[in-house]
Each structure stands twice: as C-alpha cells, then as structure tokens.
Amino acid sequence: MxxxxxxxxxxxxxxAWYNIVADLPVPPAAVLHPxxxxxxxxADLAPLFPMELIKQEVSTEREIEIPKPVRDVYRMWRPxxxxxxxxxxxxxxxxxxxxxxxxxxxxxxxHKPNTAVAQAFYNKQEGVRRLATETGAGQWxxxxxxxxxxxxxDCTVYMVRVSYDQKPYRKLMMQTxxxxxxxxxxxxxxxxxxxxxxxxxxPGSLGIAISxxxxxxxxxxxxxxxxxxxxxxxMLHQTVIGLEARRQMEMAGDxxxxxxxxxxxGSNFSGLMFPFMPEKFKGSGTRFVxxxxxxxxxxxxxxxxxxxxxxxATTPLVKMYTLGHTFVPPGIHAGGLRYHGDAxxxxxxxxxxxxxxxAYQQRTVFDAALQFARTEGIIPAPEAAHAIRKAIDxxxxxxxxxxxxxxxxxxxxxxxxxxxAYEAHLAGRLxxxxxxxxxxxxxxxxxxxxxP
Ligand SMILES: *Cc1c(COP(=O)(O)O)cnc(C)c1O
Numbered sequence: 001m002x003x004x005x006x007x008x009x010x011x012x013x014x015x016a017w018y019n020i021v022a023d024l025p026v027p028p029a030a031v032l033h034p035x036x037x038x039x040x041x042x043a044d045l046a047p048l049f050p051m052e053l054i055k056q057e058v059s060t061e062r063e064i065e066i067p068k069p070v071r072d073v074y075r076m077w078r079p080x081x082x083x084x085x086x087x088x089x090x091x092x093x094x095x096x097x098x099x100x101x102x103x104x105x106x107x108x109x110x111h112k113p114n115t116a117v118a119q120a121f122y123n124k125q126e127g128v129r130r131l132a133t134e135t136g137a138g139q140w141x142x143x144x145x146x147x148x149x150x151x152x153x154d155c156t157v158y159m160v161r162v163s164y165d166q167k168p169y170r171k172l173m174m175q176t177x178x179x180x181x182x183x184x185x186x187x188x189x190x191x192x193x194x195x196x197x198x199x200x201x202x203p204g205s206l207g208i209a210i211s212x213x214x215x216x217x218x219x220x221x222x223x224x225x226x227x228x229x230x231x232x233x234x235m236l237h238q239t240v241i242g243l244e245a246r247r248q249m250e251m252a253g254d255x256x257x258x259x260x261x262x263x264x265x266g267s268n269f270s271g272l273m274f275p276f277m278p279e280k281f282k283g284s285g286t287r288f289v290x291x292x293x294x295x296x297x298x299x300x301x302x303x304x305x306x307x308x309x310x311x312x313a314t315t316p317l318v319k320m321y322t323l324g325h326t327f328v329p330p331g332i333h334a335g336g337l338r339y340h341g342d343a344x345x346x347x348x349x350x351x352x353x354x355x356x357x358x359a360y361q362q363r364t365v366f367d368a369a370l371q372f373a374r375t376e377g378i379i380p381a382p383e384a385a386h387a388i389r390k391a392i393d394x395x396x397x398x399x400x401x402x403x404x405x406x407x408x409x410x411x412x413x414x415x416x417x418x419x420x421a422y423e424a425h426l427a428g429r430l431x432x433x434x435x436x437x438x439x440x441x442x443x444x445x446x447x448x449x450x451x452p
Contacts, residue, residue, distance in 0.1 A: 004086055006099075006248040008079035013071050018239040020274040020345060021232070022062035025281055028232075028348055029319035032306060037452050040316050047218050048225040050126040053119060056233040064236060066118075073117045073150055077106045078240065082248035087375040089395065096398035096405040097254060098391055101245045101272060102378065103412050108173070110381065110413030111268045112143035112228055115237035119226050120147035129222035130154035134184065134209030137163050137335035138170025139413070140228035145179035156223075158184040158212045161204035163335075169417050184209040191215050191312070206329075206339075207311020214314065229265025230309065230343045238271025245408065246275050256408035258287040258394055262386040263299065263357075264336040266290075266343030268412040269387075273355070274345075280354055290350065290357040291386040293365070294434045295330045296338050298323055299350055299357035301440055305447050307341055317450060320347040323435070324443025330433050332362050333421035334382040358390055361432040365389045366425040369415070381413040382421050 030039040042054045085098040103111035131153055135141030141157040148155035157179050164171055164183040174181045184204045185192035191211035195202050217225035249255055261269025273288045280286055290299055299321045307322040309315035322341040329338035349355045369385035391409040398405035424430050
C-alpha cells in the first residue's frame with residue numbers, strides 16, 4: 001500500500017531549533033539604530049523583548065535547545081503531517097511527486113503558534129505579565145492569544161479597525177482565548193489619539209497598530225511587545241517545520257528537487273527551507289522558490305536596501321528587499337502577504353541566489369486553491385495557495401518534460417476564516433492587481449537618504 005501521510009510520533013518533536021546563521025556563507029548585515037545609524041545592541045531592544053529572545057536574535061550557535069515547556073505545548077499538535085498529494089498528482093496527470101507539510105493542524109490554524117508559544121514562554125520566564133501586539137486580519141493575534149493563554153500571560157491585541165469591523169471571527173477567536181482585542185486606532189496611546197484627532201473615522205492600518213502596540217510595551221514595565229514574522233528569532237522558531245519535514249521526506253524515501261513556500265514576512269517558508277540549506281551551501285541542486293503576490297512583489301520587484309520595519313518609521317533600520325515603508329497594501333485577499341519588506345535572513349539568501357522568487361496574480365492563485373481543495377480536500381489559506389500555484393506549475397512543467405520531479409510545498413494554514421475571499425472568487429468578483437512601477441520607483445528614491 002502506498003502511503004498518503006508520513007507521520008512522526010510525539011517523541012519526534014525536535015529538541016532544538018536550527019539557527020542558519022551558524023552556516024551562512026556570508027554574514028548578515030548589521031541592524032542599525034534609526035537615529036545614529038550605528039549597529040544596535042541588546043540594550044536598544046530590551047524595553048521591547050525579553051533578554052532570551054534578544055540573545056536568539058543575534059546568536060550564531062547552530063542549535064538552540066527548545067525548552068521542555070515549549071515542546072510540551074508543541075506536542076498538542078506537532079509533529080504536523082507531511083502528505084503526498086496523490087489525488088492532485090492524478091488530476092494533473094504529472095510524473096511529479098508533490099508533498100505538502102501541513103501547518104493548519106494547530107489550534108489557530110496556521111504555523112504562527114510555533115513562534116507565539118516560544119515567545120510567550122520566554123516572556124513568562126522573565127517575569128513579564130502582559131504581551132502587546134498588532135494584527136491585521138488576525139492570524140498573528142489569534143496565535144499569540146492562544147500562546148498567552150497557555151502560559152498565563154495577559155494579551156492585548158491592537159487590531160486594524162477595518163478588520164475588527166469586517167472580519168469578526170478571528171477577533172472572536174482571540175476573545176475566546178481571553179485576549180483583550182482593541183480596535184486600532186484607540187484612544188489609549190499617543191499614537192492612536194494623534195490619528196483620531198486628525199481622522200476620527202480612520203480605518204486604521206498595520207503601521208498604526210504597530211505604533212500603538214510598541215508604545216504600550218515601551219510605556220509599561222510589566223509589558224513586552226511581540227512580533228510574528230521577519231525577525232531572526234521568529235525564523236529560528238519556525239525551523240521545527242523543516243526539521244520535521246526532512247525526517248518525513250526520508251520516511252517517504254524521497255528528497256525534494258524543489259522546495260516552495262509563500263512569503264509574507266518570510267517565516268513559514270524560512271522555517272521549512274532553512275533545515276535543507278546546509279546541503280545547498282555545499283552545492284546540492286535543490287531549488288528553493290519563494291512565492292509572493294503581484295500586488296506586493298517585495299522580492300521580485302523591490303530593492304535590497306536599508307528600510308524601517310514599520311510604516312511609522314520608528315523601528316531600527318534593517319537591510320532587506322523592500323517596497324518602501326510607505327507602501328500602502330492593496331486590498332488583496334491574502335492578508336498575510338502584504339508586508340512591505342521580508343525577513344533579512346531570507347533576503348540575504350535571495351540576494352546571493354540560493355533562493356528564487358516568483359509572483360502571481362490572485363485569480364490564478366485562487367484557481368489553484370480550488371483545484372487543491374477539490375482534490376486533496378483541505379481548503380487552503382489564500383496565502384498558502386500561492387505556494388500551491390507554483391507547485392502545480394512545477395508539476396505541469398515536469399509533465400511537459402516527461403520527467404519526474406519531487407516537489408515539497410509548505411501549506412502554512414487552512415482557509416476556514418477566509419471564506420469571504422472564496423465567495424468573491426466563486427462569484428467571479430476577484431480582481432487582479434499588479435503594484436504600479438511608478439510607486440516602487442518613488443519609494444526607492446525616498447529610501448536613498450536612509451542608506452548608511
Ligand atoms: C501570516 C501567514 C503567512 C505569511 O507570513 P510568513 O511570515 O511569510 O509566513 C502565510 N500563511 C499563513 C497561513 C499565515 O497566517
């Protein structure tokens with residue numbers, strides 16, 4: 001009998017995260033203080049993050065032990081399954097073998113709890129009482145709400161007002177887990193009040209919500225801030241995905257020719273691919289492909305420059321592919337893929353051509369999502385459907401060549417809270433949108449003054 005699922009036992013939850021910094025062929029660029037333009041130190045980050053996470057942010061150790069209480073929480077849903085997409089393969093009539101690592105089995109429905117749980121643990125260990133964060137559509141907020149609940153922390157989520165009003169279900173998920181969810185801009189912070197004075201009916205934005213959450217943490221001794229992607233320690237925590245996937249591919253007696261993931265800030269894709277990178281650094285032919293929306297083409301059309309992490313231009317400067325921190329995300333349905341930059345570690349690998357990137361329009365992405373749901377059964381998150389689109393295209397190429405190809409894709413979450421997007425697609429109301437070249441050129445000119 002040919003296997004469809006490759007399952008590890010609870011005892012196989014990884015005991016250490018993999019830190020790719022130990023193996024990088026080129027050192028990462030320094031993170032700069034926005035005022036002095038000098039490299040920042042731990043003291044600069046201490047008001048926002050617990051010391052253990054700051055240490056991980058700059059660590060060069062190859063393996064970082066996963067604390068037992070974190071592994072105990074991981075065991076609630078990890079190891080996650082690796083599937084062979086036999087029904088999709090049959091529908092495509094392809095000689096390619098398609099595998100997918102499914103992170104939708106977590107209680108929040110995505111990969112995000114892998115880091116939320118670790119972050120909540122280290123904060124609790126260092127005596128923090130409350131975490132503050134921002135969320136757009138709510139994937140990150142719900143992951144952190146869950147993690148805080150499990151470690152006995154309070155959780156305040158600044159949720160962008162339009163999402164708060166229009167997407168009530170993830171808000172209710174966060175509230176179910178006991179988080180305090182605020183419609184941002186609020187009147188609780190200087191940043192929020194300043195916006196409300198000028199624009200009382202402001203719909204909010206991720207940038208405003210970040211400013212509010214950061215201010216909340218910086219002005220309360222018992223409160224820290226938490227970020228769900230982009231930072232090195234987030235990529236580190238997500239490597240449990242790839243560490244498990246490596247073993248599962250061995251169980252399947254196979255090895256990937258191409259590894260594919262969708263990229264918003266880069267955490268699920270990095271988590272899947274980093275553990276496969278040591279062989280790549282030694283010259284293996286495995287390809288790694290990042291997939292992003294044409295509406296937010298950070299890697300494929302942005303430049304590799306120093307930029308702020310937030311719209312309000314308050315964070316340290318990091319070197320990354322960016323569309324400029326003034327980027328206004330178009331209203332596409334993959335809410336998790338609309339960040340103006342990407343994780344510096346992923347950008348470094350892309351810059352040095354260890355990773356490729358491709359961008360797709362949302363209609364073809366949703367076509368792929370439907371084909372996947374109608375063959376494999378799982379309704380994918382719109383974000384994850386970007387990776388599915390590329391996997392299907394790779395499988396069709398293999399068919400044209402008449403040669404097998406082993407494809408591993410990251411299925412970062414399910415789409416049960418995204419049915420409004422499916423509704424729009426099924427009704428033929430989804431529109432394609434490519435980010436205008438003019439806007440990119442203007443943003444790049446503005447960034448010139450920030451370069452050291
Ligand atoms: C948030 C999210 C993403 C994008 O974030 P990354 O940091 O790039 O992984 C992708 N898929 C799902 C399901 C998400 O919730």
